[in-house]
Amino acid sequence: MINQYRLVECNLNGKDVSCMVDARASLTDMLRNDYRMTSVKKGCEVGECGACNVLIDGECYNSCLYLAVWAKGKRIRTLEGLLGPGGELSDIQQAFIDETGVQCGFCTPGFIMTALEVLETGQEYDDDELRKRLSGHLCRCTGYENVLRAVKRTMYKRLGKALPPEFERAGEPLQAKQQGETCAQNGCR
């Protein structure tokens, strides 16, 4: 290559950063290798699984299909940017735990970033619309219903609306389970 390394200046999780990036690198490569944003997972690398999903200027992109050099001047957000100053979880991350939307966790960062794009529109969506908006992700272990519930729970909370009745039934035993039982006691591997 004539000019293999190029300067890429961008804003990553609220901080202006810059580094020399290989022109052949994907945004996933840059985020993981140069900035240690390991929430950005390398999954299918052809834009099907959604595990590498990040927000670029507020929109969701599969970072595997986005060249690192295109990030110049963009505002990029990864899951790491959601944590509070002391490492506190954000509402949507907590909701994924509360609704058991996390198992192995590989797909979770991507799912949560998509959820964030949905939540930040400030609109209320019905189940069909939410399913469509979450459809760019694959999860092999949790089942999509819990993910949907986590997004719904956070959506209603952010909109200041009461949770629909289906959340009340699950709410109580779920909290008991978190306090009393661990995964090992349940025999899950």
Add this chain to the structure above:
Amino acid sequence: MYDMKELYEAQSIQDAIRLRVEHPEAEILAGGTDVLVQMREGKRAGKELISIQTIDELRGVRFDAAGAIRIGSLTSFSHITRDPIIQQYINVLGEAVDTIGGPQIRNVGTIGGNTCNGVTSADSASTLHAWEAIVELAGPDGIRQLPIKEFYIKAGVVDIRPGEIQTALIIPRESYENTHGFYIKYAMRNAMDLATLGCSVNASLAADKKSFARVRIAYGVAGPVPMRTPSAEAAANGQPVTQATLEAFSRAVLNDINPRDSWRAAKDFRQHIAVEMAKRCLNEAVKRCGGEVL
């Protein structure tokens, strides 16, 4: 890392044309959802690429001086779906591109890429054919415009000449005025799937809404390139808005389409659903025109 030989980053349309002339072997990279995937799979490995991704002057939807709707080639599918001009005048195009891939793919994939790769299953292509879109190309000799029908040459091959890039898709005023359409994508699943068959119909009704002033229909995957079906259009134009017309219209599509057997679906199955899709699309288009099928 992508296995590319060289990446040229075009800063403007003129810059892109210059790079095209200087590097005739290089391929254009827009959204990347086809080119980069194929590069990853090895099909396009080792190629030179000209990235036009950051040329913002190629983005957006607006009216031109003649009242035509001009869609910049780099406009992403999700931006087309959300665009107020599209929603008001050619809503069916927004709906059609909203069936492509998944949300992240629709955020990065571009309508220019969807047409330039010359694939018959492209969800935008049938609607653009049905609305008689004009393809605008910019090259070293200036701007060239041609009907989308002529743009498609054969499967995977479109009329982009050396040094040219596609800059816009234009829907003329006489094409969209008082016209409403409907698109059906038949696929195995609702996300991340290509169309088994795509059907886009639009109609405008006479003033009394009792007869069809103009009906246009186009398919994707009914042949090697997206295609109109003139027999069906002839069977509906000027005819009363009745069930009988819908029947004649939908049966006539079989005179023109030529789907093939593939692993996705058999030819006779595609023919079967083509008739049903034509009927349903026209029925919905009539409703959107404020008419009623008698």
